[in-house]
Amino acid sequence: MELFLQQLLDGLATGALYGALALSVVLVYRASGIVNFAQGEMAMFAAFLTWQAHTWGVPLVLAIGLSMLIAFAFGAGVERVLIRPFGTTAAAHLSLIIVTLGLMLVLTSGAGWTWGYLTKQVPPVFGEGVVDVGASAMSRQALGIILAVAVMSVLLYFLFQKTRLGLDMRAAASNPESARLSGIPVGRMLMLGWGLAGAIGALVGALAAPQLFLQPNMMAAMLLYAFAAATLGGFDSPVGALIGGLLVGVLENMAGTYIDIIGNDFKQAVALIIIMAVLLFKPEGLFGSRTVARV
Amino acid sequence: MSDERRTSGGMGAFGAVRQQLARLREPHAPLDAPTWLRVATFCLVAGVAALLPLYVQPYVNFDLSMVMIYAIVGMGLNLLTGFNGQISLGHSAFFATGAYVAAVAIQDGWHYLAVLPVAVVVTFVLGYLFGLPALRLQGLQLALVTLALAIVTPSAIKRLDDFTKGQEGINLYTAQPPEWTGLERDQWVYLLCLVGVLVAWILTRRLSTGRIGRSLVAVRDNETVARTLGVRSSRTKTMVFAISAAYTGVGGVLYVYVVQFVGPDSFGLVMAIAFISLIVVGGLGTISGAVFGAFFITYVPEWTAGINQAAAGMVYGLSLIIFMFVMPFGIAGLARAALRPVVDRVPGKRGLLSGQGAPTVGGRSAAVDEEELVGS
Numbered sequence: 110m111e112l113f114l115q116q117l118l119d120g121l122a123t124g125a126l127y128g129a130l131a132l133s134v135v136l137v138y139r140a141s142g143i144v145n146f147a148q149g150e151m152a153m154f155a156a157f158l159t160w161q162a163h164t165w166g167v168p169l170v171l172a173i174g175l176s177m178l179i180a181f182a183f184g185a186g187v188e189r190v191l192i193r194p195f196g197t198t199a200a201a202h203l204s205l206i207i208v209t210l211g212l213m214l215v216l217t218s219g220a221g222w223t224w225g226y227l228t229k230q231v232p233p234v235f236g237e238g239v240v241d242v243g244a245s246a247m248s249r250q251a252l253g254i255i256l257a258v259a260v261m262s263v264l265l266y267f268l269f270q271k272t273r274l275g276l277d278m279r280a281a282a283s284n285p286e287s288a289r290l291s292g293i294p295v296g297r298m299l300m301l302g303w304g305l306a307g308a309i310g311a312l313v314g315a316l317a318a319p320q321l322f323l324q325p326n327m328m329a330a331m332l333l334y335a336f337a338a339a340t341l342g343g344f345d346s347p348v349g350a351l352i353g354g355l356l357v358g359v360l361e362n363m364a365g366t367y368i369d370i371i372g373n374d375f376k377q378a379v380a381l382i383i384i385m386a387v388l389l390f391k392p393e394g395l396f397g398s399r400t401v402a403r404v
Numbered sequence: 405m406s407d408e409r410r411t412s413g414g415m416g417a418f419g420a421v422r423q424q425l426a427r428l429r430e431p432h433a434p435l436d437a438p439t440w441l442r443v444a445t446f447c448l449v450a451g452v453a454a455l456l457p458l459y460v461q462p463y464v465n466f467d468l469s470m471v472m473i474y475a476i477v478g479m480g481l482n483l484l485t486g487f488n489g490q491i492s493l494g495h496s497a498f499f500a501t502g503a504y505v506a507a508v509a510i511q512d513g514w515h516y517l518a519v520l521p522v523a524v525v526v527t528f529v530l531g532y533l534f535g536l537p538a539l540r541l542q543g544l545q546l547a548l549v550t551l552a553l554a555i556v557t558p559s560a561i562k563r564l565d566d567f568t569k570g571q572e573g574i575n576l577y578t579a580q581p582p583e584w585t586g587l588e589r590d591q592w593v594y595l596l597c598l599v600g601v602l603v604a605w606i607l608t609r610r611l612s613t614g615r616i617g618r619s620l621v622a623v624r625d626n627e628t629v630a631r632t633l634g635v636r637s638s639r640t641k642t643m644v645f646a647i648s649a650a651y652t653g654v655g656g657v658l659y660v661y662v663v664q665f666v667g668p669d670s671f672g673l674v675m676a677i678a679f680i681s682l683i684v685v686g687g688l689g690t691i692s693g694a695v696f697g698a699f700f701i702t703y704v705p706e707w708t709a710g711i712n713q714a715a716a717g718m719v720y721g722l723s724l725i726i727f728m729f730v731m732p733f734g735i736a737g738l739a740r741a742a743l744r745p746v747v748d749r750v751p752g753k754r755g756l757l758s759g760q761g762a763p764t765v766g767g768r769s770a771a772v773d774e775e776e777l778v779g780s
Binding site for chain 2 (some may be wrong): 194206336
């Protein structure tokens with residue numbers, strides 16, 4: 110039982126990160142109707158920026174803030190320069206998938222080129238040590254991650270539900286044509302969506318780096334789990350992405366502990382199985398909206 | 405005054421460059437070369453390629469063998485992604501399957517040529533099984549699932565370490581030339597790959613033209629309409645998935661002949677993306693494109709190795725982006741544009757232009773281009 114509880118808590122902490130990264134995938138999907146395969150690598154790059162700033166003597170929290178700002182600008186720029194020229198029709202999907210894959214590769218090798226492939230040690234944001242939670246213990250970092258993701262989600266909720274800007278963004282995402290006619294600068298809203306996604310990714314990168322050890326390929330597996338989370342929650346649902354992330358985190362940890370054939374090394378298969386199963390049996394996910402194809 | 409003129413001159417040059425760039429983005433119909441010319445070109449290329457290994461260094465033969473292996477993979481992937489419009493980012497998994505089936509069987513004492521049909525059957529069935537759920541997935545979803553497959557492949561290989569020897573990989577000593585040929589190993593392996601690529605070329609040509617090819621393209625361009633016209637779209641899609649996987653499996657087996665080693669980390673995400681770069685750079689929905697792309701992904705890592713460990717990835721990534729922006733129909737598209745004036749003058753053409761295999765990128769089909777040509 111104790112082991113179970115411990116696994117549950119560990120699963121929640123990693124799940125919060127998967128959920129946050131899934132959230133940035135979902136924000137992009139809602140804005141442009143595509144999956145940004147470079148989302149994880151953008152987060153990795155931002156984590157490197159954080160590390161670089163920190164080694165130059167900038168306090169860690171400030172460094173994270175800075176890299177989030179840069180990631181915001183970068184995300185918005187990517188939308189404007191690389192994505193928008195192709196349009197958002199289904200016919201452009203192949204081109205856009207290829208372009209974001211290209212970006213993914215450029216960022217991985219760019220980070221490798223600049224900082225090398227040796228892992229870097231990143232100090233945990235919330236300090237060392239453990240906190241007792243009932244019968245089990247949780248590291249301060251894990252607890253901090255859950256709290257940080259929770260705070261971020263609440264802020265985003267307020268942005269989207271309670272502010273004019275959030276309303277404009279939702280309008281631009283759900284019906285670009287009408288939004289444009291009511292005077293909403295749709296293009297700028299899309300850039301904002303991508304920018305937010307980039308900033309969230311930067312936060313995820315900085316929070317995950319101490320555990321994953323910072324290196325250019327650190328986010329590949331993480332992105333896989335984030336995709337699983339987004340698929341499980343429904344690709345167009347931010348709430349779904351967060352809940353999906355927690356579920357995937359817990360499932361992955363449990364499967365690794367209790368199912369022998371999966372073990373610790375083969376946990377990534379859990380993500381593949383989740384993605385396959387959800388797409389086959391409930392393609393809209395838990396919280397997503399059903400789409401109907403019209404001829 | 406002079407300043408102004410200079411600016412306007414600059415604008416003019418810029419405008420001309422823009423115009424040239426815009427022409428690169430235009431789709432090009434397949435060259436409709438007369439049959440005799442096509443057969444002659446094929447025989448000439450095949451003949452030169454067959455004699456070449458006798459005159460060059462062993463390492464050149466190994467490189468060219470890799471080119472031919474990637475070309476086979478590219479043809480298979482192009483059938484699936486270029487002609488049929490199903491995106492697969494996970495073909496490295498089928499390549500790995502082919503390679504490991506071959507390596508394990510050869511180690512068990514099988515003859516190295518006997519493993520080839522086995523690997524074809526295994527990857528065909530695997531591709532068929534994977535193609536079944538893929539029927540329900542569209543565009544992005546399929547890309548997601550196959551990307552997941554690509555990421556999981558190395559850890560799956562490590563997990564199955566009873567067969568695959570996990571991280572350590574399998575070393576082999578195989579594909580020795582028969583005594584009577586008097587050839588060196590590199591030459592023999594080269595010729596095996598050449599046979600493979602020639603068979604693949606003819607088969608791909610068969611599959612991508614005529615009735616089958618048209619149904620592939622019809623399903624890609626508008627599945628509902630295709631179905632209305634009597635194309636069995638589900639069967640077409642699963643079959644092409646299976647066939648494409650089998651091509652890739654053959655590539656995997658030949659890879660074992662050349663490299664004589666398999667290890668899990670060779671078959672990761674990098675290889676999956678290299679395959680995509682291959683068909684994008686070469687030209688989506690073309691057969692010759694697979695060959696151009698194969699040269700690209702074989703030689704880029706070699707040329708960039710001296711610069712930086714990350715340089716190959718950088719070149720792949722940048723070329724994916726740049727090709728999508730500047731010449732979405734790849735090198736094959738460029739070759740078509742360049743060769744058209746020559747080919748059009750050759751006598752012996754068959755009347756109407758055939759429309760199979762016209763590439764589409766971003767919804768613009770080369771078929772539109774053809775209608776204009778036919779009309780004129």
